[in-house]
Amino acid sequence: MQDLTSYIQEHKERFINELTELLKIPSISADPAYKKDVIKTAEAVKEQLKKAGCDTVEICETLGYPIVFGQKIIDPALPTILVYGHYDVQPPDPLDLWNSPPFEPVIKKTDTHPEGAIYARGACDDKGQMYMHVKALEYMTSTNQLPCNVKFMIEGEEEVGSESLSGFVAQNREKLANDVILISDTGMIAKDVPSITTGLRGLSYVEVEVTGPNRDLHSGLYGGAVANPVNILAKMIASLHDENNHITIPGFYDKVEELSDQERAAMAEAPFSLEAYKKALAIDAVYGETGYTTNERNSIRPTLDVNGIWGGYIGEGAKTVIASKAFAKISMRLVPNQDWREITALFQKHFESIAPDAVKVKVKPHHGGQGYVTPIDSTGYQAASKAYEESFGKKPIPQRSGGSIPIVSLFEKELKSKTILMGFGLDSDAIHSPNEHFGIWNYLKGIETIPLFYKHFTVLKKNE
Amino acid sequence: MQDLTSYIQEHKERFINELTELLKIPSISADPAYKKDVIKTAEAVKEQLKKAGCDTVEICETLGYPIVFGQKIIDPALPTILVYGHYDVQPPDPLDLWNSPPFEPVIKKTDTHPEGAIYARGACDDKGQMYMHVKALEYMTSTNQLPCNVKFMIEGEEEVGSESLSGFVAQNREKLANDVILISDTGMIAKDVPSITTGLRGLSYVEVEVTGPNRDLHSGLYGGAVANPVNILAKMIASLHDENNHITIPGFYDKVEELSDQERAAMAEAPFSLEAYKKALAIDAVYGETGYTTNERNSIRPTLDVNGIWGGYIGEGAKTVIASKAFAKISMRLVPNQDWREITALFQKHFESIAPDAVKVKVKPHHGGQGYVTPIDSTGYQAASKAYEESFGKKPIPQRSGGSIPIVSLFEKELKSKTILMGFGLDSDAIHSPNEHFGIWNYLKGIETIPLFYKHFTVLKKNE
Numbered sequence: 001m002q003d004l005t006s007y008i009q010e011h012k013e014r015f016i017n018e019l020t021e022l023l024k025i026p027s028i029s030a031d032p033a034y035k036k037d038v039i040k041t042a043e044a045v046k047e048q049l050k051k052a053g054c055d056t057v058e059i060c061e062t063l064g065y066p067i068v069f070g071q072k073i074i075d076p077a078l079p080t081i082l083v084y085g086h087y088d089v090q091p092p093d094p095l096d097l098w099n100s101p102p103f104e105p106v107i108k109k110t111d112t113h114p115e116g117a118i119y120a121r122g123a124c125d126d127k128g129q130m131y132m133h134v135k136a137l138e139y140m141t142s143t144n145q146l147p148c149n150v151k152f153m154i155e156g157e158e159e160v161g162s163e164s165l166s167g168f169v170a171q172n173r174e175k176l177a178n179d180v181i182l183i184s185d186t187g188m189i190a191k192d193v194p195s196i197t198t199g200l201r202g203l204s205y206v207e208v209e210v211t212g213p214n215r216d217l218h219s220g221l222y223g224g225a226v227a228n229p230v231n232i233l234a235k236m237i238a239s240l241h242d243e244n245n246h247i248t249i250p251g252f253y254d255k256v257e258e259l260s261d262q263e264r265a266a267m268a269e270a271p272f273s274l275e276a277y278k279k280a281l282a283i284d285a286v287y288g289e290t291g292y293t294t295n296e297r298n299s300i301r302p303t304l305d306v307n308g309i310w311g312g313y314i315g316e317g318a319k320t321v322i323a324s325k326a327f328a329k330i331s332m333r334l335v336p337n338q339d340w341r342e343i344t345a346l347f348q349k350h351f352e353s354i355a356p357d358a359v360k361v362k363v364k365p366h367h368g369g370q371g372y373v374t375p376i377d378s379t380g381y382q383a384a385s386k387a388y389e390e391s392f393g394k395k396p397i398p399q400r401s402g403g404s405i406p407i408v409s410l411f412e413k414e415l416k417s418k419t420i421l422m423g424f425g426l427d428s429d430a431i432h433s434p435n436e437h438f439g440i441w442n443y444l445k446g447i448e449t450i451p452l453f454y455k456h457f458t459v460l461k462k463n464e
Numbered sequence: 465m466q467d468l469t470s471y472i473q474e475h476k477e478r479f480i481n482e483l484t485e486l487l488k489i490p491s492i493s494a495d496p497a498y499k500k501d502v503i504k505t506a507e508a509v510k511e512q513l514k515k516a517g518c519d520t521v522e523i524c525e526t527l528g529y530p531i532v533f534g535q536k537i538i539d540p541a542l543p544t545i546l547v548y549g550h551y552d553v554q555p556p557d558p559l560d561l562w563n564s565p566p567f568e569p570v571i572k573k574t575d576t577h578p579e580g581a582i583y584a585r586g587a588c589d590d591k592g593q594m595y596m597h598v599k600a601l602e603y604m605t606s607t608n609q610l611p612c613n614v615k616f617m618i619e620g621e622e623e624v625g626s627e628s629l630s631g632f633v634a635q636n637r638e639k640l641a642n643d644v645i646l647i648s649d650t651g652m653i654a655k656d657v658p659s660i661t662t663g664l665r666g667l668s669y670v671e672v673e674v675t676g677p678n679r680d681l682h683s684g685l686y687g688g689a690v691a692n693p694v695n696i697l698a699k700m701i702a703s704l705h706d707e708n709n710h711i712t713i714p715g716f717y718d719k720v721e722e723l724s725d726q727e728r729a730a731m732a733e734a735p736f737s738l739e740a741y742k743k744a745l746a747i748d749a750v751y752g753e754t755g756y757t758t759n760e761r762n763s764i765r766p767t768l769d770v771n772g773i774w775g776g777y778i779g780e781g782a783k784t785v786i787a788s789k790a791f792a793k794i795s796m797r798l799v800p801n802q803d804w805r806e807i808t809a810l811f812q813k814h815f816e817s818i819a820p821d822a823v824k825v826k827v828k829p830h831h832g833g834q835g836y837v838t839p840i841d842s843t844g845y846q847a848a849s850k851a852y853e854e855s856f857g858k859k860p861i862p863q864r865s866g867g868s869i870p871i872v873s874l875f876e877k878e879l880k881s882k883t884i885l886m887g888f889g890l891d892s893d894a895i896h897s898p899n900e901h902f903g904i905w906n907y908l909k910g911i912e913t914i915p916l917f918y919k920h921f922t923v924l925k926k927n928e
Contacts, residue, residue: 030781091783097679160781187685201684205782214746215561218896220665220867221651223797224767225758227751230792231701231770238702241695282678287691287822294689303688306695307785312772313793317494317624318669318830319555320795320868321771321896328694329777331784333687358751366782403684404784432682432785 004451007139008444015447016107016118016440018048019131022087023105023120029065029088029160038156041087042066045134045154052134053141054152062164065156069175072141073149079461080149081454082178082417084407085130085185086158089122090432097434112191112428113439124438125431129184129424130154132443136450145451147458151178158185161205161367162407169407169414180380180457181411184446186401186423191441193271194392196384197421199299199400200408202334202371204344205307208351209362210236210326216312217322227358229326230311236354236361237328240304244290247304247332249350255337259300267295270397280428298402303333329366333402340368340406369406372419379460380420387422387452391445422446422453468915471603472908479911480571480582480904482512483595486551487569487584493529493552493624502620505551506530509598509618516598517605518616526628529620533639536605537613543925544613545918546642546881548871549594549649550622553586554896561898576655576892577903588902589895593648593888594618596907600914609915611922615642622649625669625831626871633871633878644844644921645875648910650865650887655905657735658856660848661885663763663864664872666798666835668808669771672815673826674700674790680776681786691822693790694775700818700825701792704768708754711768711796713814719801723764731759734861744892762866767797793830797866804832804870833870836883843924844884851886851916855909886910886917 008015027041028034042059045068049057054070065088073080092102100106105120118128133152140146153176155165169176186197212229213222242248259267272295278286288297297303311326313319332347334340348363355361374381376398388396401421408419424446430436472479491505492498506523509532513521518534529552537544556566564570569584582592597616604610617640619629633640650661676693677686706712723731736759742750752761761767775790777783796811798804812827819825838845840862852860865885872883888910894900 030783031779090785091777091779091781093777093779094680203684203784205784207782212745212747215894215899216558216897217745218867219767219769219771219795220667220797221865221891221895222762223769223795223866224765225750225752225762225866226745226747227749228769230773231705231768232751234698234701234770234773235705237695237698241699281676281681281690283676283690283822284824285691285821286689287696287820288689298686298689301688303683304695305683305687305692305786306698306776307683307783308776308778308787309694309698309790310774310778312770313555313557314772314774314791315495315555315557317555318671318793318795319494319623319771319896320667320669321554322769323772324561326773327778329782331683331687331782333684356751357749358747360748401685402687402689403682427685430679431685432783433680435679 002143004139004448007143008447012444015135019118019128020105022127022131023118023122024103026103027088027156028091029157030091038065038088042068042156045087048134049152052138060168062168064164067165067168068154069152071151072146074146078148079179079458080151080177081457082151082153082176082181083133084181084183085133085154086126086156087130087154088156088159089127090159092121094434099435112426113441115439115441117437117439119435119437121436123436124425124429125436126158126185128438128443129446132184132424132446133450135447140451140454147454151176163367165407166410169410173414176415178415178417179461181417181419182422182453183405183419184422184424185405186403186421187425187427188423189270189397189399190426194388194394194396195399196381196396197401197423198374198376198398199336200372201402201404202338202340202369203331203404203406204334204340204347204368205331205366206344206347207364207366208328208330211324211360212358213324216324219320219322222322226322227356228322229359230323232356232359233311233326233328236351237306239354245288247302249346251346252343256302256335257337264296267400268293270295270399299400300335302335302338305331307331333404334371336371336373338371340370344368369404370409372408374418374420378418379464380418380457383457383460384420384422384453386456387449390452391449422449466607468603468912471607472911476908479599483582483592484569486591486595487582487586488567490567491552491620492555493621494555502529502552506532506620509551512598513616516602524632526632528628531629531632532618533616535615536610538610542612543643543922544615544641545921546615546617546640546645547597548645548647549597549618550590550620551594551618552620552623553591554623556585558898563899576890577905579903579905581901581903583899583901585900587900588889588893589900590622590649592902592907593910596648596888596910597914599911604915604918611918615640627831629871630874633874637878640879642879642881643925645881645883646886646917647869647883648886648888649869650867650885651889651891652887653734653861653863654890658852658858658860659863660845660860661865661887662838662840662862663800664836665866665868666802666804666833667795667868667870668798668804668811668832669795669830670808670811671793671828671830672791675788675824676822677786677788680788683784683786686786690786691820692786693823694787696820696823697775697790697792700815701770703818709752711766713810715810716807720766720799721801728760731864732757734759734863763864764799766799766802769795771795797868798835800835800837802835804834808832833868834873836872838882838884842882843928844882844921847921847924848884848886848917850920851913854916855913886913
């Protein structure tokens with residue numbers, strides 16, 4: 001019976017080629033123009049799950065993009081692991097900042113990835129990390145080492161708020177029943193510093209529209225006498241943070257849990273170089289909430305960021321116009337206990353309240369999700385910790401992430417099981433950015449670590 | 465010898481058709497994609513000036529778009545009038561707000577224009593108003609009633625700052641020598657309230673760029689820890705006005721001349737209804753500098769308006785990104801005595817000084833121009849006043865405009881002559897906006913009034 005590492009060595013070329021094919025399909029869920037490609041990707045995932053050894057695989061239709069569900073039940077008495085991932089990707093723009101086309105994967109060696117990295121939109125988030133689980137299953141089934149039951153649920157709307165997923169999960173509790181949920185859609189601290197994400201931030205995403213005059217106006221004839229929607233929007237956005245970069249929305253912090261000094265001290269032990277951080281981003285200074293470190297600001301503290309703003313003339317040259325309307329897309333990252341619907345309502349109420357009489361304001365809630373925390377004494381976390389220890393040769397560090405996977409808290413609510421976030425990407429992989437990539441070493445290390453999780457989880461469950 | 469009004473009645477259909485043809489050419493000087501059309505427009509203007517009776521017409525090349533120059537010298541001993549206008553137009557966007565294509569002119573009747581108005585980009589600003597002068601010349605030459613010499617200088621870069629014009633004027637003082645400059649590129653108070661613009665605001669137009677991290681970032685992984693260029697830009701823009709909507713740039717008001725109580729009282733006599741103003745713009749309230757009326761805010765007071773802003777994801781759906789860069793186009797309207805180069809320098813110094821360390825800021829000056837005032841006791845103003853009195857049956861009201869025609873102060877400096885701004889457009893003509901139009905009554909009234917100015921100016925000059 002072939003062992004894990006030699007199997008990976010033998011098949012790694014194929015593992016890379018199969019992922020490359022998947023990355024060529026532009027499954028951009030945010031843009032209706034790519035609908036065919038998103039569906040094509042779902043079918044490709046279905047095929048690969050079959051080949052990897054699932055007994056049944058189906059494409060489950062939803063009001064949005066379909067969810068691919070597959071499973072292999074070897075013994076109902078054994079534990080069941082549910083793998084979640086997504087096959088959709090973020091829009092690639094700004095396109096001109098990509099060094100190679102986002103949907104024409106290329107492998108390049110870098111200082112961080114001397115073994116090479118695959119450059120393509122979705123390479124890490126999440127096609128690459130999702131596909132590690134498919135290949136790990138292939139290993140376990142083809143070598144008869146699958147120790148427990150497994151289910152896959154791969155969706156196509158994660159980058160646009162997983163709107164169909166909640167209904168699907170609520171209607172399929174039986175089908176999705178499991179003992180633990182396994183997700184690789186996060187990162188680890190460094191290649192030599194394995195880490196497991198134990199906390200996620202929630203999200204509230206809104207779009208705002210400020211309307212002034214009923215038409216664009218000549219800035220000379222009307223300038224100074226009429227509210228300029230762009231100036232007003234800028235003023236309203238500016239007012240959402242105070243001089244300490246605290247968010248000024250009344251009630252925003254009411255449910256924010258302050259971490260204990262011990263917890264903050266533990267966080268501070270994770271290796272971090274502020275100089276390296278600034279150098280990597282080419283910034284002279286970091287910027288954020290007074291009284292918190294960089295690692296605290298982007299993980300245990302809530303935020304309010306404008307993700308996009310537009311209004312007036314943005315073409316070449318100059319146009320002396322006062323726009324009729326100005327717009328912004330604004331997202332707030334939330335911490336555990338903050339309810340995203342409540343925060344969205346607080347934002348809406350506040351934003352409307354600070355608009356001057358001279359303009360009209362619309363707030364359109366986009367989507368959101370709750371924050372989440374995994375206890376490190378849970379069976380799932382312990383199994384993951386052992387798996388990393390075996391494949392990396394060292395214990396992983398529990399880490400809070402600033403990102404959001406809204407559905408994690410949904411899973412706990414509907415399926416009553418904990419989620420383990422085994423991420424193998426790096427911060428430098430540029431997910432959601434031009435030149436997203438995923439290290440081949442990380443990809444193969446993930447494929448190596450996952451079967452070890454299955455093994456340890458099954459054993460620990462037996463001994464519970 | 466045919467009289468003015470009957471000539472206009474006889475030829476008005478042709479006058480309208482000729483203008484319509486000119487309006488069909490999209491001479492958008494701000495967008496290089498329309499270069500051919502801009503040049504085609506210059507040639508069309510040249511042809512029409514010939515037909516109207518100019519002895520010589522030439523297309524004068526510049527580093528930018530050409531200037532059409534034509535003249536008819538009947539007697540060097542007689543006064544010379546220099547007509548200035550521009551054949552370029554503003555970009556038409558937002559296109560979706562036009563009820564008919566901007567470059568497919570249509571005539572529609574409205575409450576303000578029961579005789580019909582021509583809808584097209586440039587109908588009023590400035591093709592329509594410029595062409596009134598061409599047709600007025602046609603009348604005077606074809607009926608042998610041209611009382612003095614005339615020169616035409618029609619440029620193609622007015623909407624982008626007239627960059628080539630200053631050099632052209634400086635190098636052609638002899639050729640352009642004149643006793644008065646006549647421009648129709650402004651408006652009048654109402655069809656039954658003729659007015660002559662005696663003051664213009666200056667302009668300083670800049671573009672700003674705020675750069676944060678060297679690439680777009682995931683707003684979850686970095687949000688809260690890194691300066692978001694869009695939030696910072698909003699904050700910087702907001703800080704440019706204080707709670708009284710005074711502009712906060714140090715030194716900005718140093719040279720602003722406060723009008724006397726008498727002057728302000730005289731201004732207040734111009735007919736104006738705040739309710740009608742708000743209704744026309746569909747706003748619940750006006751907005752501007754504390755202590756000044758609406759008519760003062762948009763004419764005798766300087767302003768700072770964002771004409772365009774953009775940054776981050778502005779496509780469909782949601783993208784959780786922190787942009788690397790954010791941009792804005794900002795223009796300041798200036799009053800007489802404020803020097804636009806000095807104000808541009810003050811803006812640049814201040815804007816750079818308020819940027820936090822966490823971002824880098826670039827300020828790119830676009831173009832600008834000085835403010836201007838015409839004394840109402842000048843020969844030119846007196847002649848214009850008599851012309852209006854004869855064609856409208858009532859004395860025109862001298863009026864300060866909030867708009868800018870930067871080249872007016874340039875003309876005075878280089879050519880040592882005063883400019884008379886005989887505008888026949890209305891505020892409701894939506895210049896620089898979707899559905900720009902020009903009333904046929906106004907168009908014909910302009911053609912009727914201009915020859916009367918020639919007549920009175922020649923007489924007054926003789927009696928000087």
